[in-house]
Structure formats: structure tokens, C-alpha cells
Amino acid sequence: SQTIHQWPATLVQPVGSPLSLECTVEGTSNPNLYWYRQAAGRGLQLLFYSVGIGQISSEVPQNLSASRPQDRQFILSSKKLLLSDSGFYLCAWSPSLSDTEAFFGQGTRLTVV
Amino acid sequence: GESVGLHLPTLSVQEGDNSIINCAYSNSASDYFIWYKQESGKGPQFIIDIRSNMDKRQGQRVTVLLNKTVKHLSLQIAATQPGDSAVYFCAENRGTGRRALTFGSGTRLQVQP
Numbered sequence: 001s002q003t004i005h006q007w008p009a010t011l012v013q014p015v016g017s018p019l020s021l022e023c024t025v026e027g028t029s030n031p032n033l034y035w036y037r038q039a040a041g042r043g044l045q046l047l048f049y050s051v052g053i054g055q056i057s058s059e060v061p062q063n064l065s066a067s068r069p070q071d072r073q074f075i076l077s078s079k080k081l082l083l084s085d086s087g088f089y090l091c092a093w094s095p096s097l098s099d100t101e102a103f104f105g106q107g108t109r110l111t112v113v
Numbered sequence: 114g115e116s117v118g119l120h121l122p123t124l125s126v127q128e129g130d131n132s133i134i135n136c137a138y139s140n141s142a143s144d145y146f147i148w149y150k151q152e153s154g155k156g157p158q159f160i161i162d163i164r165s166n167m168d169k170r171q172g173q174r175v176t177v178l179l180n181k182t183v184k185h186l187s188l189q190i191a192a193t194q195p196g197d198s199a200v201y202f203c204a205e206n207r208g209t210g211r212r213a214l215t216f217g218s219g220t221r222l223q224v225q226p
Contacts, residue, residue, distance in 0.1 A: 006156075034213055041121050043202060044157070044216040059213075090156050101147050102204075102214055104156030 002027035006091045006105030013112055019064075019078040021108050023091030026072065031093040033074040034102060035066055038088040050074060051096065086112045121200060123221040132190040132224075136203030136217045139184060143205040147214065148177060148188045151200045160188070160201075190222075198224045 006023045013019060025031050032051050036044040046059045048066035056066050063082050067075045074091060088109050092102040126132045138146070144165040149157035163170045163177045163186075170177050176189040186203050200221050204214040 032213075036216075043218040046213050046215070049213045092156075100145075101159045101162055103159070104149075107154070107156050109154070 002093075002103065004091065004093055004103055004105045006108060008108060009106065010109045011111070013081050013110065015083055015112055016080045019076070019081050019085070019110070021076040021089055021091075021110075023074045023076075023105055024072055025074075025093045028072070028093070028095065030071060030096045032096055032102075033068060034092040034094075035064075035074065035076050036090040036092065038090060038107075040087070044090065048076070081112045083112050086110055121219050121221045123223060125223045125225060126193050127225050128193060128195060130193055132188075132193045132197070132222060134188045134190075134201050134220045134222065136186040136188075136220075137184060138186060138203070138205050138217070140205065140207045140215075141181075141184065143207050145206040146177070146179060146186050147204045147206075148175075148186075149202045149204060149216075150197075151202065151219075153199075157202060193222075193224050195224045195226060198222055 003026045034049045035047040037047055038044050048056055048058055050056050050068045053068050053071055063085060064078050088107050090107045091105040094100055094102040147162045148160040150160050151157040161172045161175050161177050163179050168179055174191045178187045190197055200219045202219045203217040206214055
């Protein structure tokens with residue numbers, strides 16, 4: 001069976017510090033991978049998605065970047081965090097070449113102070 | 114894109130009643146729709162999906178209705194239980210050219226004992 005791991009679960013970082021959130025998927029090959037952000041009491045905003053190693057599509061201009069160094073690894077990064085980067089970050093995967101539901105990790109709650 | 118606006122709308126129901134959660138979508142090219150349930154501090158979990166060639170799909174205690182004419186999606190939960198309390202999101206896949214889900218703004222369901 002497929003599983004998705006996302007860490008850390010919570011993170012408190014000072015303004016201007018770097019960020020690295022990691023997500024890995026097990027039990028599947030060549031998944032589509034996604035990073036979403038959810039502000040408190042709001043819906044999910046798609047930040048990045050990837051259909052393969054090294055292939056990253058950015059949905060909105062922002063202070064964040066994403067990388068996919070391995071087939072089942074997706075990393076969300078920032079060189080210098082802003083207060084507005086606070087939120088709940090969710091990694092998700094879906095099977096490639098088919099339009100089906102996405103499966104979500106448990107999320108990382110990031111607080112920038 | 115992001116769902117902007119105010120805090121999540123809330124639907125409050127009595128335990129045992131039926132719940133109906135509504136969602137409007139804007140893209141007539143969307144061909145796949147999903148309902149997710151998100152409990153506090155967790156990632157969204159898949160509930161039920163429906164493709165655009167269907168009007169209705171039933172699961173265990175849940176039914177999704179799709180009205181393509183008015184671009185409306187609804188989730189019906191029968192005999193609502195306290196464990197159903199969560200935020201519910203509809204999501205659409207806006208065609209195969211972009212393999213990512215777009216989420217609605219969500220509805221908070223509160224089940225009163």
C-alpha cells in the first residue's frame with residue numbers, strides 16, 4: 001500500500017530564517033506530487049506540483065521554492081521566511097497518468113515569529 | 114487558485130439528521146470532482162468522487178450529486194454522527210492539462226449531540 005510521510009509536524013521559525021519541509025511517498029512509482037498551503041480557516045491553495053524528477057510547476061509567485069531530487073521525494077524550501085509564510089503546509093500525491101484523488105500527508109504547521 | 118474571502122461557513126446539525134453541504138464550481142471544463150473531509154490539525158481525507166458523466170454517486174452514508182447545468186456539487190451525509198464534525202472541501206480537476214486539484218473554500222460541519 002502507498003503511504004506519504006511529511007515532516008516535521010510543527011515548526012516555529014524566526015523571520016529571515018531558511019525553511020526545508022520534506023515529503024516522501026512509498027509504495028508507488030512516478031507519482032504526481034503537490035504542495036498546498038492552508039491559511040487558518042481557509043481553503044487549500046496549490047503552491048507547486050511536479051509530474052517527475054526535476055519538473056516543478058509553480059502556481060503562485062511567492063517566497064517559496066520546491067524541488068524533487070528523487071522520484072518520491074518533494075521538498076519545500078525558502079531562503080528567508082516572512083511572517084506571511086505562516087500556515088499549514090500539506091504535501092499530497094496522486095497516481096501519474098490518471099485523474100484521480102490526491103492523497104494527503106498529515107501536514108506541517110509552520111509559525112514564523 | 115486560492116479561495117479568498119471570510120472565515121469558513123458553518124453548518125450545524127443535530128445528531129441523526131441528514132446534512133447537505135453545497136459547493137459551486139466555475140470551470141465547465143472540470144471533469145472530475147472530489148469531496149474531502151478534514152479534521153482539525155490533519156490532512157484532508159478522501160470521501161467520495163464523481164466524474165462529469167454522472168449525476169449521482171453513493172457511498173456508505175454519503176451521496177454526491179452533480180448538476181453540470183448550474184455547476185453545482187453537493188454532499189449529502191445520512192444520519193449525521195458526532196464523528197462527522199469536520200471541515201468539508203469540494204475539489205475539481207480542471208482538465209488533464211493541469212494535473213492538480215483546485216479546492217473550494219470549505220464548509221465546517223458541526224454535529225450537535
